[in-house]
Amino acid sequence: MTLSAPPPRESLRDVIARHGLDARKSLGQHFLLDPGITARIAGMAGRLDGVNVVEVGPGPGGLTRALLDTPAASLTVVEVDARAIVIMNELAASYPRRLHVVEADAMRRDLTDLCPAPRQIVANLPYNVGTPLLIGWLRQASQWARLTLMFQLEVAERICATPDSDHYGRLAVLSQWVARCGIVMTIPPGAFSPPPKVQSAVVNLIPHAHQPDPALFRAMEQVTAAAFGQRRKMLRGALRGIGGEALLEAAGIAGNRRAETLDIADFDRLAHAHLGRQPSAS
Incomplete structure (x- = not known):
């Protein structure tokens, strides 16, 4: 799509001062104001031509501005802070039909109904709700083309960790x-x-192209909650409440192993076994 030249923009610091938008710890707010960094984050989302983007927690709009400078078909911002909603509505007036503002708690709102596919989420997530938001979006991963999300580094390392590592x-x-x-x-x-x-x-x-159905995802949530509930415990004990040795035998996993030694394929077999069915051939 062809983008028109953006209208002149007030500096973010001036916007924050004019609206009294002090960052609130209760909302996990830390505002990212450097336009060079926000542009790089928007670029990390890949090609956005024709994509409908959802941003959660835009605050004063640093990342919002960067996303509006991409060829994204539309941008929907979801914000719970009424002070930031006023700022977003001001910005939306300069981008009619392209920037949509939704005042809502993203923890309580299904974001997939805000725009049609293809859709992506790009967001600097509030630190205090980043993990539960992510797990909710993982449950509906088939609905999203990509998630480009900012977390505390420790959380990011936990997402990307490999077996037998400290963050796994x-x-x-x-x-x-x-x-x-x-x-x-x-x-x-x-x-x-x-x-x-x-x-x-x-x-x-x-x-991934193929996604688990909701029942299998719930089974995986139950298996991982039990397996990692007591990290150093052998799996025959950790999984006792959801099948123990019988579950492990069905998945072909030794009971004296510990959760942190299993890879994703091992957990996939456990989730299928817990659900009472075998994994389909890949």
Whole structure:
């Protein structure tokens, strides 16, 4: 699509001052104001021609502006902070029919009904709800072409961790089971206002072509919750409440192994066994 020249923009710091948009700890807010960094994040989302993008927690609109500078077909921002909604509505007036503003809690809203496919999420997620938001989107991964999400670095490392590493756990299994995951950018605390105490990182999650149905996803959630509930416990004990030795035997996994040693294929067999069916041939 052909983009018209963007209208003149007030600096983000002036926007924040004019609206009294102080970052609130209760909302997990850390605003990213550097246009060079926000442009790089928008670029990490890949080709956006014809794609409908959803951004969660736009705040004063730094990443929003960068996304509007891409060829995305539309951008829908979801914001719970009424102060930021006013800013987003001001910006939307300059982008009629292309920028849509939704005042809602993303934890309670199905984002797939906000725009048609193909759709992506690109967001600097509030630190306090980033993980539960991600798990909710993983459940509906078939509905998203890509997720480009910023988290605390430690959370990003947990998403992308490999077996037998310090960060490997339930989040890595759920994420990598349904998507190809990778850290594509790290961001220092000083890039934010106010600066967080930790580094941040952008993760790309590209859903696999074939996705588990809801029943199988629930089975995987149950298996991983039990397996990693007591990390150093052998699986015959950790999984006792959901089948124990019988479940392990059906999946072909030794009971004296520990959860952190299993790879994604091992967990896939456990989830299928827990559901009472065998995995289909790949």
